[in-house]
Amino acid sequence: MYDPTVARLTYRALLGRRRALILGALPLLLIIIAVAVRGLVGADDQTAADVLGGLALATMVPIIGVIAGTGAIGPEIDDGSVVYLLSKPLKRPTIIYTKLIVAIGVTMAFSAVPTFIAGLILNGNGQQVAVAYTVAALVASIAYAALFLLLGTVSRHAVVFGLVYALVWEALFGSLVPGARTLSVQQWALAVGHKVTDGDLVTSDVSLTTATVLLIAVTALATWYAGQKLRTLTPTGDE
Amino acid sequence: MTTLNIDHVSRWFGNVVAVNDITMTIGPGVTGLLGPNGAGKSTLINMMGGFLAPSTGTVTLDGQPVWRNEQIYKHIGIVPEREAMYDFLTGREFVVANAELHGLGAKAAGRALATVEMEYAQDRKISTYSKGMRQRVKMASALVHDPSLLLLDEPFNGMDPRQRMQLMDLLRRMGAEGRTVLFSSHILEEVEQLASHIEVVVAGRHAASGDFRRIRRLMTDRPHRYLVRSSDDRALAAALIADPSTSGIEVDLAEGALRIQAVDFGRFTALLPRVARDHGIRLLTVSPSDESLESVFSYLVAA
Numbered sequence: 001m002y003d004p005t006v007a008r009l010t011y012r013a014l015l016g017r018r019r020a021l022i023l024g025a026l027p028l029l030l031i032i033i034a035v036a037v038r039g040l041v042g043a044d045d046q047t048a049a050d051v052l053g054g055l056a057l058a059t060m061v062p063i064i065g066v067i068a069g070t071g072a073i074g075p076e077i078d079d080g081s082v083v084y085l086l087s088k089p090l091k092r093p094t095i096i097y098t099k100l101i102v103a104i105g106v107t108m109a110f111s112a113v114p115t116f117i118a119g120l121i122l123n124g125n126g127q128q129v130a131v132a133y134t135v136a137a138l139v140a141s142i143a144y145a146a147l148f149l150l151l152g153t154v155s156r157h158a159v160v161f162g163l164v165y166a167l168v169w170e171a172l173f174g175s176l177v178p179g180a181r182t183l184s185v186q187q188w189a190l191a192v193g194h195k196v197t198d199g200d201l202v203t204s205d206v207s208l209t210t211a212t213v214l215l216i217a218v219t220a221l222a223t224w225y226a227g228q229k230l231r232t233l234t235p236t237g238d239e
Numbered sequence: 240m241t242t243l244n245i246d247h248v249s250r251w252f253g254n255v256v257a258v259n260d261i262t263m264t265i266g267p268g269v270t271g272l273l274g275p276n277g278a279g280k281s282t283l284i285n286m287m288g289g290f291l292a293p294s295t296g297t298v299t300l301d302g303q304p305v306w307r308n309e310q311i312y313k314h315i316g317i318v319p320e321r322e323a324m325y326d327f328l329t330g331r332e333f334v335v336a337n338a339e340l341h342g343l344g345a346k347a348a349g350r351a352l353a354t355v356e357m358e359y360a361q362d363r364k365i366s367t368y369s370k371g372m373r374q375r376v377k378m379a380s381a382l383v384h385d386p387s388l389l390l391l392d393e394p395f396n397g398m399d400p401r402q403r404m405q406l407m408d409l410l411r412r413m414g415a416e417g418r419t420v421l422f423s424s425h426i427l428e429e430v431e432q433l434a435s436h437i438e439v440v441v442a443g444r445h446a447a448s449g450d451f452r453r454i455r456r457l458m459t460d461r462p463h464r465y466l467v468r469s470s471d472d473r474a475l476a477a478a479l480i481a482d483p484s485t486s487g488i489e490v491d492l493a494e495g496a497l498r499i500q501a502v503d504f505g506r507f508t509a510l511l512p513r514v515a516r517d518h519g520i521r522l523l524t525v526s527p528s529d530e531s532l533e534s535v536f537s538y539l540v541a542a
Contacts, residue, residue, distance in 0.1 A: 003340070004339075005276070005339040006340070012325075012327055012328070013327065079321070079323030080319060080321035080323050081324050081325055082321045083290070083317065083321075084324065084325070084337060085334075086290065087288065087312050087315065088309070088337075088341060089287075089309050089310050089311075089312045089313050089341065089342075090309060090340055104485060108436075122433040193338065217462050231307060232292065233290075234285055234286075234291045235290055235319065235321070
């Protein structure tokens with residue numbers, strides 16, 4: 001199911017110079033903000049939860065997910081080089097599964113790790129806030145990577161759609177409109193994070209059971225469908 | 240022996256028919272798929288390579304379906320038209336990755352790079368390669384698993400004459416080794432120089448198949464043009480026009496030659512030397528002035 005060569009090609013494409021800069025910029029920004037907030041207001045649990053919830057989980061994690069998820073396959077489909085993977089005796093779902101693993105790994109590394117560091121800076125993991133948001137970021141990374149990998153497989157404008165989803169749906173509607181929250185990866189991840197801390201600082205509108213079921217279903221369905229799409233993908237020509 | 244069978248294949252995109260009921264068999268040796276831009280060559284090659292489902296009909300390789308059959312790629316090597324190919328890798332890394340995806344190792348990659356004579360630049364990044372070098376590395380990636388069928392989409396596009404000659408030599412060698420090699424082109428002289436067999440596609444239809452000179456001769460209802468110089472052009476012209484195989488003769492004073500239009504190829508070629516001998520005329524030049532693929536092609540397009 002997992003092909004190391006496909007993984008190597010995907011890693012190297014994802015962590016190429018320009019994309020790595022974008023991937024690195026957001027976490028850096030988060031940490032800078034964390035340092036600034038700590039300096040200005042001192043260690044405060046509520047502030048820490050606000051920064052990690054509003055900035056890290058609601059904005060940074062989905063954007064990193066968009067870059068890693070769509071970037072794991074979108075550029076190859078756009079420029080046609082995916083033909084070198086498709087013209088091999090390799091099951092198409094294997095290609096998707098491998099790229100998913102890589103996208104998850106990259107999203108986790110560039111979102112969950114800086115979230116944890118920022119949490120430590122903000123309040124030294126008081127009330128388990130840093131751990132809770134890190135767990136939420138880890139869980140969200142999986143679902144985002146799967147969703148955006150599918151988006152990268154089906155659409156040429158995956159990054160645009162992905163960013164619209166991440167910023168408009170997750171950051172805006174997901175935070176403001178109650179109904180939209182049930183269908184928000186962010187809320188599902190928060191439900192898992194809430195379970196870890198069992199405190200009041202990390203809360204979700206969705207029950208843990210619903211969140212878990214939806215997380216697994218979305219990840220599995222998106223991955224399966226991306227594999228199916230890849231089976232009938234026609235690499236484009238120059239004509 | 241590897242044979243690619245295209246059986247009553249059509250492909251349409253919405254209301255546009257890109258490939259219209261094409262049936263052809265591609266056997267060992269070098270075959271040229273010829274047609275103007277937009278004739279449906281790429282669509283056809285995509286179906287041959289298993290990247291596009293025919294709307295109707297089937298494509299099989301030695302009886303095995305090509306569509307939705309990943310295992311078929313053990314036997315097929317593909318050289319796509321597009322340039323993009325993991326530019327951040329070196330040539331060697333790229334070919335090794337292709338070998339690994341076939342379950343092979345660095346040894347097979349090395350062999351393929353040697354075949355295309357790219358060992359000297361194998362450790363440079365692909366992004367620094369010229370068009371010809373890219374083409375050769377693409378060839379290496381397609382040859383790495385020693386496939387019996389090689390599909391190349393417009394392989395000579397943008398290559399300089401020397402690179403073109405090298406690639407032609409390589410493809411000839413592949414054909415002589417008994418591989419089935421199919422390449423597409425819209426350039427007539429490429430196909431003429433390389434392919435022993437051609438398939439002509441015009442506007443999505445299969446316009447002709449076979450040796451190009453034979454195709455030309457089969458089209459006996461089309462006039463054949465010859466440029467003839469002799470010791471007595473006017474006497475020769477008078478004698479030739481008496482025969483029904485000749486439909487028109489022009490005395491080209493500037494060239495100092497006759498431009499003859501023949502309607503019956505076989506009869507005319509027998510007639511010309513006989514008439515010359517009977518009238519004591521020496522033939523100095525006899526050259527078919529339109530035996531190039533260009534003219535074959537324009538007839539086919541017009542037909």
